[in-house]
Amino acid sequence: MKGQMMHYPLTTTVILEYGARVFPKKKIISIQPNGTRHEYSFSDMHKTCKKLANALVNKLGIQPGDMVGTFAWNHHQHVELYYAIPGIGAVCHTINVRLFPAQIEFIINHAEDRVIFADATLVPILEKIAPLITTVEHFIILNAPENFSSTLNNIILYEDLLKNVSEDFDWVEVDEHDACAMCYTSGTTGQPKGVLYSHRSTYLHAMGIIAPNAACISDKDRILIVVPQFHVMAWGFPYACVLAGAEMVMPSLHFQPDAMIKILSEEKINKANGVPTIWMGIYDAMKKNPPKEKLLLEEYLIGGSALPISLIEGFEKDFGIPGVHAWGMTETSPLGTVSRLQSKHERLDDAAQLKIRGKQGIECPCVEIRAVKEDGSIAPRDGKTIGEFEIRGVWVVDNYFKTNNRDSFSEDGWFKTGDVGTIDEDGYMEITDRSKDLVKSGGEWISSVVLEMAIMAHPKVKEASVIAIPDAKWGERPLAVIVLRDENEMVTGDELKQFLLRDFLSYQLPDSYVYVNSIPKTSVGKFDKKEMRRMYAEGELNA
Ligand code: ADP
Secondary structure: OOOOOOOOOOOHHHHHHHHHHHOOOOEEEEEOOOOOEEEEEHHHHHHHHHHHHHHHHHOOOOOOOOEEEEEOOEOHHHHHHHHHHHHOOOEEEEOOOOOOHHHHHHHHHHHOEEEEEEEHHHHHHHHHHHHHOOOOOEEEEEOOOOOOOOOOOOEEEHHHHHOOOOOOOOOOOOOOOOEEEEEEEOOOOOOOEEEEEEHHHHHHHHHHHHOOOOOOOOOOOEEEOOOOOOOHHHHOHHHHHHHHOOEEEEOEOOOOHHHHHHHHHHOOOOEEEEOHHHHHHHHHHHHHOOOOOOOOOOEEEEOOOOOOHHHHHHHHHHHOOOEEEEEEOHHHOOEEEEEOOOHHHOOOOHHHHHHHHHOOEEEOOOEEEEEEOOOOOEOOOOOOOOEEEEEEEOOOOOOOOOOOOOOOEOOOOOEEEEEEEEEOOOOOEEEEEEOOOEEEEOOEEEEHHHHHHHHHOOOOEEEEEEEEEEEOOOEEEEEEEEEEOOOOOOOOHHHHHHHHOOOOOHHHOOOEEEEOOOOOEOOOOOEOHHHHHHHHHOOOOOO
16 A cells, blocks of 8 residues: 655755745855855745745756756855756766866867866866867856956856846756766776766655754754865755754865865854865864864764874863764765764763774665675675675665676665775774775875876886875875886886876875885786785885
8 A cells, every 4th residue: 555645856955945934044155266255045045045946947048957066165156056957957977176187178078068167276187188078168267367268169247147147046856866966986997987866865864964963953953065166966965954054064175274274263163074184284273283272163063084093082081072883874964973972972981983984884765875895795794794885775876877887786676885994792883994996085085097098198107006105194005016117218207297196186196105016916827906006005015
């Protein structure tokens, strides 16, 4: 027998309308790229979203199902795009500004973006690849300074796009299963892959984020959204905050520790999100120069890379601010697990509690996680048996955009994460290793395979392999292991850097280059990265 409840589509427009109706006076504050402060209400945001939707349809001719790219920092205009684009049935494709230029070019062409909304400060990246971009009809420039000029064709300033446009707009009716947004993840091999979120998955994910066991967000909160909006939709916070009536503070490009501390203090932030590198920088800066007044920050949600226990401990001991560890992926929207203590843990001593909080945490409702052993059987939840984590659930990817490749999925349809570790008796997942071949530096991926190919294109290099090595500030950094074609014909690390700078940004390049006679290989002749990581850890690979 079927239930007899109403059909009420779960869409991003329903989130926006709810926020404007129930919390109209709640604020969104942006510290713009030029440092000026912009503040307006959910109700103002709602009005601008309607104007923007009107302009997208009537000035730019965007149709349901079209891709609209964003190449932008965290600010209110980017939030407007998060709602207006899906509100007309199109897809908000947030492009990660920190990828290799060749990957950005691939992503834009692969997605077939018709329009790109780009921050003026990021335009130089687009100018370099513009001749290779084939589908974009207009570039809409956000936060352009007065004397702005560019070699891009078909430029419109954001303010001009919204000029003389009515706030009257009937949202386009969509099915809750229709796509609303898309993010690409760096592929370990080959090109980045698109994850196409639906309205329904985005709505439910936002509900998941605000839950007390997850980010615990309500209308009492004022949240600093540090995770970039171009990275997994800022972990869904721009949707979750509107649903919860929480105020949002957007730092655009002001990610430096001193700027962050100023915002935390002046904007009276009580919650925030971000990757460990950012929080490590904030901690170090606060240690050196403690804020005059105690911050109101009650907790920060931290994920994207493993959270060092020393950071949770230091922040708490020195400033009384707890960190909450979370795990997720672009493919999981990203919320997968959060590590909060449960009531049964209250009687444990500090060290035991810290150990639990350092784990990645327990599954959120709507997702299921299992660890699968090498022989294909499911690892018991004993905190000891190691397996690769597989996940399924309401906001987990079912297929990558425009591909039939099922390599990342088990036969019974679970998504294989490439993260490896254990699940304990209480359900806390702990990552101990990674089977995927990538470097995660400051929360962003660097593909080791792409770097290897580029280094091996140098005429003096015979073989090159890139591994991730631990780094106190960035989490990981790439290390290149090189075999020269002729040992009498040296190419230095500096020369290789110059060679690579043609295709990469400087932070993506290896800091160290190690020269060896041969690179260890597995039985099937692949670079044996596990062995190289062991050699590095035991001091056998010295720069
Ligand atoms: P995000 O950076 O938002 O987590 P990505 O898709 O860029 O999303 O990266 C996902 C991957 O990042 C995971 O598969 C895992 O390897 C790593 N990761 C994310 N969170 C953690 C964490 N808390 N601990 C360890 N690794 C993590």
